[in-house]
Amino acid sequence: METRTKPYQRSTYRRLREEARVEGIEVGEVKTLIRVLLETSGMRGIRLTAAQRRRVESCTDAELLHEWFRRAVSATTAEQIFA
Template identity: 45%
Template sequence: MADLSFYISPLSEEIREEGRAQARGESILILLGARGIEITDATREKLTTCTDSELARKWLIRAVHATTAEEIFGAEELPGR
């Protein structure tokens, strides 16, 4: 039987977490681009280097309502909540 312990290890979870954060950052870039919202190099870098998937999730929710890219990084309160 194969040793599958890696798949439940902290390192494995960290890799998955970073992958989720990266995918959410890419989704935000697609969403903002589709909505015609300007994306600066600084914003692009912040989104593509984030490794916290929960933070990236919050940003993605904010991006749905944002009128500027900077609004997604604002206060912790989500629009409409």
């Protein structure tokens, strides 16, 4: 038996698939930024408190994570990262 889809079903499917793809990319970017931020601060000898670590790990804002990462590159304390 052949399944037929209507044009609007195909366009809806394509739109939803693209939205899921973009969302997956954004989630991957956030996870990468979290990992890089934690690794960078650790490599620089900056110890994060448990609360600061939770703050980083629970953040879903890629722009904020990127800002923290930029600060972590030159920071000497955790306070400078989150200032």
